[in-house]
Amino acid sequence: MYFYDKLRDMRKMKGFTIRELADRSGVSAAYISQLENGNRGIPSPDVLMKLSEGLNTSYSELMDIAGYLESSQANQQFESNPVNLRRFLRENELMFDGIILTPEDKEWVERMLTVLFWKERQSSKSTESEPSS
Structure with a gap:
């Protein structure tokens, strides 16, 4: 090819x-x-x-x-550059289960991801700061 x-x-x-x-x-x-x-x-x-x-x-x-x-x-493994998911969501036409996402849909997905990762960061911070007995 x-x-x-x-x-x-x-x-x-x-x-x-x-x-x-x-x-x-x-x-x-x-x-x-x-x-x-x-x-x-x-x-x-x-x-x-x-x-x-x-x-x-x-x-x-x-x-x-x-x-x-x-x-x-x-044949070597190359690290790929990470994709900025927020930018990817905003700049691409996306489809989920055959439905093309509207700008409002994409905004909701972005909001949910923000909350998900905010919760994840908060829980990892709390376990790091817990005093050991």
């Missing part, structure tokens, strides 16, 4: 159109289309970085499929 096939598959798996990927990455839709059709060569590492951000995937994975990494490097 060639780079352009893998790029197209990754984009479709994420549910993005070429235009959406272009908007998310800052890479032009025409260039992405040419890449996916095999009419362009392997993009530069800078372009791969932008595409990885737009696809919400690891840079090292794109570098690997583009052939920039040697096989010994490709």
Whole structure:
């Protein structure tokens, strides 16, 4: 499988159109289309970085499929950068059980996560501060 096939598959798996990927990455839709059709060569590492951000995937994975990494490097485990969930919720069209979430739905999800993790932080603080007998 060639780079352009893998790029197209990754984009479709994420549910993005070429235009959406272009908007998310800052890479032009025409260039992405040419890449996916095999009419362009392997993009530069800078372009791969932008595409990885737009696809919400690891840079090292794109570098690997583009052939920039040697096989010994490709077999190593790379840490992926954590995704900011609050930003992800706000900036993406999301679906849950076949229902597309409205901005209000996403706000409620964000609020619930805030409460969940606030409670978690409070309980871990209280167990750390308990005096030992």
